[in-house]
Amino acid sequence: MxxxxxxxxxxxxxxxxxxxxxxxxxxxxxxxxxxxxxxxVGPNGAGKTTLLRALMGLVPRRGDVVLHGRGPRPAAFVAQxxxxxxxxxxxxLQLISCGRRSSTGRHRWRRRVDRQATERALARVGLDGLHDxxxxxxxxxxxxxxFLARALVQDADILLLDEPFAAVDSETVESICELLNSLAxxxxxxxxxxxxxxxxxxxxxxxxxxxRTLISDGHxxxxxxxxxxxxxxxxx
Amino acid sequence: MIDWLTGPYAYDFMQRAVVAALIVGALxxxxxxxxxxxxxxxxxxxxxxxxxxxVAVAYLLGxxxxxxxxxxxxxxxxxxxxxAVQPKLREDAVIGIAQVTLFAAGLMIIAKADTxxxxxxxxxxxxxxxxxxxxxxxxxxxxxxCALLLAFIFDDLRTxxxxxxxxxxxxxxxxxxxxxLLTILAIVVVLSLQTxxxxxxxxxxxxxxxxxxxxxxxxLQMTFVATxxxxxxxxxxxxASWHADTxxxxxxxxVCVAVLVVSLVATLPRRATAADDHLPISxxxxxxx
Numbered sequence: 001m002x003x004x005x006x007x008x009x010x011x012x013x014x015x016x017x018x019x020x021x022x023x024x025x026x027x028x029x030x031x032x033x034x035x036x037x038x039x040x041v042g043p044n045g046a047g048k049t050t051l052l053r054a055l056m057g058l059v060p061r062r063g064d065v066v067l068h069g070r071g072p073r074p075a076a077f078v079a080q081x082x083x084x085x086x087x088x089x090x091x092x093l094q095l096i097s098c099g100r101r102s103s104t105g106r107h108r109w110r111r112r113v114d115r116q117a118t119e120r121a122l123a124r125v126g127l128d129g130l131h132d133x134x135x136x137x138x139x140x141x142x143x144x145x146x147f148l149a150r151a152l153v154q155d156a157d158i159l160l161l162d163e164p165f166a167a168v169d170s171e172t173v174e175s176i177c178e179l180l181n182s183l184a185x186x187x188x189x190x191x192x193x194x195x196x197x198x199x200x201x202x203x204x205x206x207x208x209x210x211x212r213t214l215i216s217d218g219h220x221x222x223x224x225x226x227x228x229x230x231x232x233x234x235x236x
Numbered sequence: 237m238i239d240w241l242t243g244p245y246a247y248d249f250m251q252r253a254v255v256a257a258l259i260v261g262a263l264x265x266x267x268x269x270x271x272x273x274x275x276x277x278x279x280x281x282x283x284x285x286x287x288x289x290x291v292a293v294a295y296l297l298g299x300x301x302x303x304x305x306x307x308x309x310x311x312x313x314x315x316x317x318x319x320a321v322q323p324k325l326r327e328d329a330v331i332g333i334a335q336v337t338l339f340a341a342g343l344m345i346i347a348k349a350d351t352x353x354x355x356x357x358x359x360x361x362x363x364x365x366x367x368x369x370x371x372x373x374x375x376x377x378x379x380x381x382c383a384l385l386l387a388f389i390f391d392d393l394r395t396x397x398x399x400x401x402x403x404x405x406x407x408x409x410x411x412x413x414x415x416x417l418l419t420i421l422a423i424v425v426v427l428s429l430q431t432x433x434x435x436x437x438x439x440x441x442x443x444x445x446x447x448x449x450x451x452x453x454x455x456l457q458m459t460f461v462a463t464x465x466x467x468x469x470x471x472x473x474x475x476a477s478w479h480a481d482t483x484x485x486x487x488x489x490x491v492c493v494a495v496l497v498v499s500l501v502a503t504l505p506r507r508a509t510a511a512d513d514h515l516p517i518s519x520x521x522x523x524x525x
Contacts, residue, residue, distance in 0.1 A: 077405050084399055091454060099406060101407060102406035
């Protein structure tokens with residue numbers, strides 16, 4: 001729908017990250033086509049979150065990253081939520097509206113079109129009717145869907161998701177998977193960090209395994225075989 | 237009652253005093269909302285101490301004390317913004333370093349001045365009844381500018397305070413925003429010089445905003461309620477100080493605290509009920525609305 005299918009949506013070449021003098025990522029190269037759903041798998045401390053943050057430009061990086069899409073910010077990032085202040089005085093609608101800042105700039109999300117986009121995103125993640133709730137009043141699964149809605153209102157061609165299936169119930173996992181399928185069918189590119197290997201095997205067609213650097217890139221049935229997983233764990 | 241409320245304002249100096257008090261009473265809580273939400277209450281107190289250096293220098297140079305305090309506040313904001321680039325230094329440490337640098341410099345300048353005792357008590361404790369028409373013009377100009385600036389950055393402040401990392405990904409310049417907020421805070425502390433004084437300026441910054449948090453669900457509501465509490469408290473405090481012959485700054489601060497105590501008591505059952513309500517809602521609704 002959005003991307004030119006002749007160009008990769010995400011292209012990383014020899015990507016490296018050094019934090020506090022320590023090499024966290026090195027020599028990572030891959031590219032993703034429009035409409036692809038790709039999982040990133042690796043042991044704790046493998047640099048999966050850092051990879052997403054490096055793609056977003058949130059940490060200093062080496063190498064080249066090209067995010068191909070419309071507008072100056074073609075990618076939306078859904079981070080893990082452990083550091084969010086749930087007591088912040090904001091409604092679900094206000095949280096999601098923050099995403100409109102990306103495409104419309106300061107103050108303009110109060111336009112009717114932005115309000116409608118926000119309400120559509122709420123409905124799409126199954127949170128319609130909860131727009132006036134406080135953040136503390138949502139369950140973990142509802143909160144995760146609210147963060148997905150905030151990414152949706154950015155209308156980005158690329159979605160980078162950090163553990164969207166963590167700490168949510170099976171019903172929410174299913175609804176998130178349906179949503180991701182629907183977004184992929186619109187030619188949006190989705191890169192998802194997950195440590196839920198059974199889910200990666202069933203939902204994704206492609207999987208990147210990494211441990212500070214890229215270990216393998218292929219179909220989950222192939223790269224998540226027991227011998228491949230052993231190689232992944234002991235590869236650092 | 238009407239006489240009690242209006243009696244003091246038959247005098248020109250009290251009319252000027254109440255206008256100055258209401259300006260600070262409106263603006264300080266509006267800025268304080270962000271200080272409270274960002275858990276930077278210590279910053280208000282630190283900023284007020286740090287202005288001492290600027291006040292001392294201005295006094296020795298025969299310049300406006302307000303300008304001196306403003307310059308010190310801006311220097312503090314600049315020091316904090318510079319130190320903030322080092323992620324290993326936490327926010328409270330940065331505030332402490334900037335505060336102690338300027339406070340110590342102020343004490344050093346006063347000690348070395350050798351011009352006899354510098355009487356800064358009216359700045360430390362406020363002297364609202366000495367506000368001149370010229371002071372009011374400065375207050376209105378600075379206060380109006382701060383209010384407009386605060387309104388302009390309101391949405392970005394909400395986005396960045398709620399989730400700083402997400403704010404960066406949607407184009408909010410988080411560090412510039414923070415520097416702007418610190419500058420506004422510095423100006424508000426300076427405006428508090430004559431009303432409640434430097435030492436009690438933190439009362440108007442923090443207490444009405446903390447009180448408003450008990451009653452409200454959104455930042456905009458919190459801002460309006462904090463501003464109303466701030467203006468109400470300064471008016472009642474100033475009026476009460478006239479009748480009771482007590483220091484205006486301290487009386488205003490104590491009125492703010494009294495409103496907080498009443499609010500705490502009044503919202504206790506409400507908050508307990510809300511907490512009880514939310515738990516089963518969250519548990520029952522896992523997985524979908």
